[in-house]
Amino acid sequence: MRVLKPVPFGLVAIAVVMIFAAAATDVYWLAKLLGRPFPRTLTVDPFVTDAFVVPDVVLSVLLYAGACGLILRKMSGFVISWVAMGMWIFDALLVLRLTRFAEIRFVGPSLAFAVFSAIYLWRKSRIAL
Numbered sequence: 001m002r003v004l005k006p007v008p009f010g011l012v013a014i015a016v017v018m019i020f021a022a023a024a025t026d027v028y029w030l031a032k033l034l035g036r037p038f039p040r041t042l043t044v045d046p047f048v049t050d051a052f053v054v055p056d057v058v059l060s061v062l063l064y065a066g067a068c069g070l071i072l073r074k075m076s077g078f079v080i081s082w083v084a085m086g087m088w089i090f091d092a093l094l095v096l097r098l099t100r101f102a103e104i105r106f107v108g109p110s111l112a113f114a115v116f117s118a119i120y121l122w123r124k125s126r127i128a129l
Contacts, residue, residue, distance in 0.1 A: 007071060011124065014117050015067035018084065022063035025056050041106075044098050052091075059087045070121075078125045085118040 031037055040046070062084035069077015092111040095103060 005073075007073060008124065010120055011070045011073070014081070014120065015070045017113065017117075018063040018067040018070075018081070021088075022060040022067075025060045025063075029053060029056060041103075043102065048098065055087065055091065059084060059091065062087065075125070078121055081121055082118060085114045085121070088114040089118070 028038060040049075062080055066077055066081030066084045069080055071077075089111060092107050092114060095107050096111070099107075
């Protein structure tokens with residue numbers, strides 16, 4: 001019988017945040033697709049925000065896959081999560097640039113989480129597997 005090692009709390013916390021972020025992204029774009037969009041929060045042209053659809057869907061899929069891989073403690077989960085965190089960092093930096101740092105109070109914690117998660121996952125990947 002195989003004895004399973006407990007999953008570290010940090011990996012569980014990161015996986016949970018990744019799932020909720022992916023779900024929130026999906027709800028946002030699904031509502032817009034169904035004609036019930038959320039009120040605009042960015043002061044940029046809607047044409048620019050609509051360009052985020054495909055990258056956000058790809059990010060959402062990567063977040064789900066990475067979270068599952070982290071919980072199962074697979075190396076592929078770490079790699080997918082690193083790619084997702086890189087996309088998340090790029091997305092946050094792009095939003096900060098488009099809004100000229102007006103949304104720092106919202107995007108800043110998100111950016112900090114993505115950077116922290118990437119570093120944490122890098123360190124844990126050496127000893128967790």
